[in-house]
Amino acid sequence: MSPTDPLSPLAVVDDGDLARLHARLVADAAAHGVLDIGYRTLETPLGTLLLAATEKGLLRVAFAREGHDAVLAALAARVSPRILHAPARLDAAAREIDDYLAGRIRAFDLPVDLRLATGFRREVLDHLPEIPYGRTASYTQVAAAAGRPRAVRAVGTACATNPLPLVLPCHRVLRSDGSLGGYLGGPEAKKLLLDLERAA
Known part of the structure; x- marks a missing residue:
């Protein structure tokens, strides 16, 4: 051979x-x-x-x-x-x-598979796209929108374990005092995304 x-x-x-x-x-x-x-x-x-x-x-x-x-x-x-x-x-x-x-679109139009999020975490993720592009909401406001106003910490956990960051915009959720709070991609990534949206 x-x-x-x-x-x-x-x-x-x-x-x-x-x-x-x-x-x-x-x-x-x-x-x-x-x-x-x-x-x-x-x-x-x-x-x-x-x-x-x-x-x-x-x-x-x-x-x-x-x-x-x-x-x-x-x-x-x-x-x-x-x-x-x-x-x-x-x-x-x-x-x-x-x-x-690149700032060419403000919302995603993709089919998603949310099997990685269940229970209240899934309910929180369902509410994230309701936060308008360029705007923010507090963890408290998201908890209220999800029907459990006292579950602020659980909202934080749902955002921290979001399987689809960017697409489901947990970067738009801030602490009540306006500080960034945590983010799966790190604080620099969260700030970059918020600055991108505010500049549009």
Whole structure:
């Protein structure tokens, strides 16, 4: 056998071959219904974001500080181990996030999969898109809107564990004194997003 024979142990495989093989693997997995979660990364002013989606919709947006490998491992344990790097599944989400961060859009129009949020946390997330672009609300106001005015701390927890930051705008939720409060992407990311929206 020679190195040019693809069956030879000496065969040279280049990056193009690997990319084609991976694309075929993704297409075959999707065609046979065994691609439960597709993911990609996206370079943004907030750093590298990990985007993950099921067939139902966008499942997770993760900041680099969360550890992308740890996020994927958590998704494998909680949702499905059938995860592949499948950028095409996330093209629309990547475009909308780019457009939002460039100030071209003010709201997201993406299908989402909210299976990672349950109970009161899910109720809080449902109310976040009601906070207008460029405006903010306090944790107390969000608790009242969610029907549990005394659950301020639970609102903070829901925002801190929001699986879809940016898309579900927990960055618009501040402390009652107007200070930033916590944010999954860190205080610098929260400030950048608020400044972006105020400047529009």
